Amino acid sequence: MQNQSPHYEITWLIRRLFRAMAQLADGYLQAHGLAAADRAVLEFLYPEEALSVPEIATRYQVSRQHIQVTVNALLEDGFLRSRPNPRHKRSSLFALTPVGRELFRKIRASEAGLLDRLFADIPTDDVECTRRTLQAMYFHNLKQGEIDESS
Amino acid sequence: MQNQSPHYEITWLIRRLFRAMAQLADGYLQAHGLAAADRAVLEFLYPEEALSVPEIATRYQVSRQHIQVTVNALLEDGFLRSRPNPRHKRSSLFALTPVGRELFRKIRASEAGLLDRLFADIPTDDVECTRRTLQAMYFHNLKQGEIDESS
DNA sequence: TCATATTGACAATCTAATTGTCATTTTTTG
DNA sequence: CAAAAAATGACAATTAGATTGTCAATATGA
Numbered sequence: 001m002q003n004q005s006p007h008y009e010i011t012w013l014i015r016r017l018f019r020a021m022a023q024l025a026d027g028y029l030q031a032h033g034l035a036a037a038d039r040a041v042l043e044f045l046y047p048e049e050a051l052s053v054p055e056i057a058t059r060y061q062v063s064r065q066h067i068q069v070t071v072n073a074l075l076e077d078g079f080l081r082s083r084p085n086p087r088h089k090r091s092s093l094f095a096l097t098p099v100g101r102e103l104f105r106k107i108r109a110s111e112a113g114l115l116d117r118l119f120a121d122i123p124t125d126d127v128e129c130t131r132r133t134l135q136a137m138y139f140h141n142l143k144q145g146e147i148d149e150s151s
Numbered sequence: 152m153q154n155q156s157p158h159y160e161i162t163w164l165i166r167r168l169f170r171a172m173a174q175l176a177d178g179y180l181q182a183h184g185l186a187a188a189d190r191a192v193l194e195f196l197y198p199e200e201a202l203s204v205p206e207i208a209t210r211y212q213v214s215r216q217h218i219q220v221t222v223n224a225l226l227e228d229g230f231l232r233s234r235p236n237p238r239h240k241r242s243s244l245f246a247l248t249p250v251g252r253e254l255f256r257k258i259r260a261s262e263a264g265l266l267d268r269l270f271a272d273i274p275t276d277d278v279e280c281t282r283r284t285l286q287a288m289y290f291h292n293l294k295q296g297e298i299d300e301s302s
Numbered sequence: 303t304c305a306t307a308t309t310g311a312c313a314a315t316c317t318a319a320t321t322g323t324c325a326t327t328t329t330t331t332g
Numbered sequence: 333c334a335a336a337a338a339a340t341g342a343c344a345a346t347t348a349g350a351t352t353g354t355c356a357a358t359a360t361g362a
Contacts (some may be wrong), residue, residue: 006282007266008259011172011195013192018169019212020289021162037349055310061170063351090309090358091168115158115237118288129280131157134164137269138171150332164324188318204361205340241327241338 028110032103037062037070041078042096042104050093052085079103179261183254188213188221193247193255201244203236230254262275 004012004027022036029039044051045103053071057064071094074080079100082092119127173187180190191211195202204222208215222245225231230251233243247255270278 006278007264007270008262010278010282010285011262011266011269013282013289014165014172017165017289019287020166023212035349047312052309061174062349065352066350072310081315088219088359108233109157111162115156117161117290118162119158121291122284122287126280126284127161129277130284131164131278133273133281134161134168136273137235137312138164138168140269140272186318203340212316214320215340216321216342239328239339299360 003046011116024114029108030106034107035070037066038074039104041067041070041074042107043092045080046101046104047147050083052093054087054094056094064137073123074100117129143149175265176259176262179258182261184256185258186221188217189225190255190258192218192221192225193251193258196231196245197252201234201246203239203242203244205242206234209246225251 023035025039029035034042037060041056044056044059051059053068054064056071057067060067073082075082075094078097080094081097082094085091085093176187176190180186185193188211192207195210197206202210204219205215207220207222211218222231226233226245229248231245232248233245236242236244
């Protein structure tokens with residue numbers, strides 16, 4: 001895989017890194033009894049923003065039904081609370097409870113150790129350059145993929 | 152998602168880029184009647200290397216049974232051919248047929264247009280820096296994840 | 303108001319993958 | 333060389349994570 005174009009190599013590496021990261025992530029997510037979709041929902045709500053089920057589904061690019069189930073379970077477990085949606089009377093907004101916020105904080109702490117190892121030998125400048133580049137790719141990519149997020 | 156640590160942001164972007172890329176990939180893969188695993192097998196065999204089913208499974212980090220099914224189907228479709236394995240008499244090696252090679256070449260051509268758009272506005276230096284960084288992350292990551300590939 | 307769209311709930315289905323099992327080699331080791 | 337251990341291919345059952353379809357109950361907007 002070495003002698004390909006740099007563009008191709010980067011996408012190849014993104015695929016492999018995603019799989020490797022997902023595999024590592026499974027470990028600590030399972031320890032908390034969570035699935036990847038649960039983590040994604042918590043992540044979307046970790047900023048102050050409260051979102052409705054359809055909004056989360058749109059951002060995560062999955063069906064609203066899937067997120068509905070995920071959110072209902074997180075609600076049941078006390079990680080989320082709902083409050084009225086000023087924009088839509090039937091579809092309430094969801095936000096993290098203190099417990100839910102603490103849970104996501106713990107998940108992030110678990111990840112931190114892995115991240116440190118993953119980036120151990122990478123110079124700071126390269127990290128920043130990579131961050132900037134991937135961000136440009138992502139938002140460029142998204143525009144052609146007909147999404148309009150702003151966060 | 153902006154005010155996180157750069158490390159965290161990079162992994163966040165990798166997750167999002169993977170999903171966005173996978174979604175785009177589905178389009179042209181389906182057009183060729185292929186699934187992601189098919190593409191992965193073709194990709195592993197696109198270099199001259201001929202591999203056995205267990206070897207491919209190890210590299211792709213999935214169960215050998217899964218790759219067995221995939222390889223059998225690709226063989227049936229005439230994209231792969233088998234030849235004796237000098238290292239193991241029962242487990243034959245697989246390589247691309249000319250048709251299979253041409254198929255993967257076409258897939259890569261379909262991807263090329265998407266890649267160009269994805270990297271359209273990224274300076275060459277940034278591309279190279281990102282490639283180098285992700286590669287370091289991947290191989291660092293893999294070592295701790297008990298894999299020992301050499302390609 | 304009335305037509306259209308959205309939402310939540312639930313069921314059925316789908317896909318990609320894992321795990322389990324078994325007979326058949328193959329390899330290793332005593 | 334013989335016996336034990338491991339690897340392989342085939343097949344079945346199961347799982348996880350998601351989609352799609354449907355429907356009744358609201359909401360929204362012309």
